Amino acid sequence: MNFKRTVTGFLSVAVLTVSLGTAQAAMIPRDVDLAKPLLPIKQNVGASGIDDAQIKAAYGSFTGTVKAVEDFEAIKGAKIVAVESQTGGPANFIIKEDTYIVDNFDLNVGVEVTGFYDANAPMIMIYPPQYNVEVLAEQELGQFVKVDLFDQNLVSSDNQLKLNISEKTEVVTKDGKPYPGTLADKKLAVVYDVTTRSIPAQTNPIKVIVLDAEVKAEIGDVAKMEIVVDEQKLAAPKAYLNETKTIMVPLRDIAEALGFPVSWNNDTQSIIIGNGISLKIGDKNYIYYKTAPIKLDTAPELKEGTTYVPLNFFTEVMKMNKAEVSNDKISIENEVI
Known part of the structure; x- marks a missing residue:
């Protein structure tokens, strides 16, 4: 099944995705200050598969391997995806037509993914837990995704990542159109590779997706x-x-x-x-x-x-x-x- 980045066009603390290899990530230099050591950001994943750092997060995440993909009859066009963390913790992802799929990857059994969801939204009490996923990312070697609210200085709510936007950074809306507005105080999905060894870590993102860009239309419509x-x-x-x-x-x-x-x-x-x-x-x-x-x-x-x-x-x-x-x-x- 192939999901588009968005079909209809729609995450203060969020989490950092699982690191898939320090050496590989550091081998992809960008416009970061090389006077500082570089390292990928790692996620502290607990036994449940959920980042331990998201206690106060506005957006949480769950990382696991896809075990099954089926139609979700309760919502038109949606899929329910069974995933399992590295420690065996199960969860179900609800993937709707407006879920943003990073890099439009094929969602197949065996793929390792991270689902980002609104931690403040009401959730049903069920086991395995069920998450309404707003952003879905594939775990890729040397590439990381962070979903969070970024402030006026483009620092994430958890003070873990600061964005240094360069001419090479692709900034788009969920439907893939260029976003010309400010990134301050916006919910962003950030794709990046390396960071400085600092607090907060700094990165020149590869791509930034503005998740809460307001709907515009032509006058009179x-x-x-x-x-x-x-x-x-x-x-x-x-x-x-x-x-x-x-x-x-x-x-x-x-x-x-x-x-x-x-x-x-x-x-x-x-x-x-x-x-x-x-x-x-x-x-x-x-x-x-x-x-x-x-x-x-x-x-x-x-x-x-x-x-x-x-x-x-x-x-x-x-x-x-x-x-x-x-x-x-x-x-x-x-x-x-």
Whole structure:
């Protein structure tokens, strides 16, 4: 089975993937300061196959060998992949159409892979554990993948990796298009080979994939589009494009259609969704229960008495499975796994 990098177009601490050989990684010099010793970053994998360092991670990972690949009937187009860690710990990966497949490799039995998943998303209590994988990477000799939130200085949330972007670094969105925007405060999947021996380690990445690039569209398109939530058309205010050409959609109508009550907290001057999601007009920081604030490129906007949020709010903050523009409509879905 061959997955595309992304089909529909969609990880503060994350983990570093398993090192497959120090000597081989150091043999691939790039534009790193060679005055400092180079080494690949290694992952401390416990008996379960999960990185011991991801206790506070926003994105976790599991590394194992593929044992079986089958259709996952609960979600259209999805696969369920049985994997087993080096110590025999089993897990199941849910690979959906919007899962980003690094380097578009063939997902076959016997391949060693790392699945990165949102550690803050709700998970069912089941054995073996089941992960909704957002990024899937093959373990390759001399190449490593890190998925994390990177700050203004392009340092990962766990202070383990700093990115030095060079002219040779390929920076793209999930659909493979060049990304011209800033990488600061973005969720990134980073492909790299060697690093400096420092804290944080520094690297000139081979490739950077921006996972939370906001959906853009041509002016005039979205105002004519229907808004569809879980395959039901909404009689809601029309979407629009703000000054940065970000698609803005009506919050209350969509949230209530998804089953979330929306209310106003006068004490905090916040809009409350459900029991733990909140936001403020003009503030790019969104609150998801007791986790660290999630910063998006665009703040909520008030227009003609209606609160609008960027379309990716529903995937990045509310953890919906899909929020996208396709076939001249805006679709938001919350498929239960």
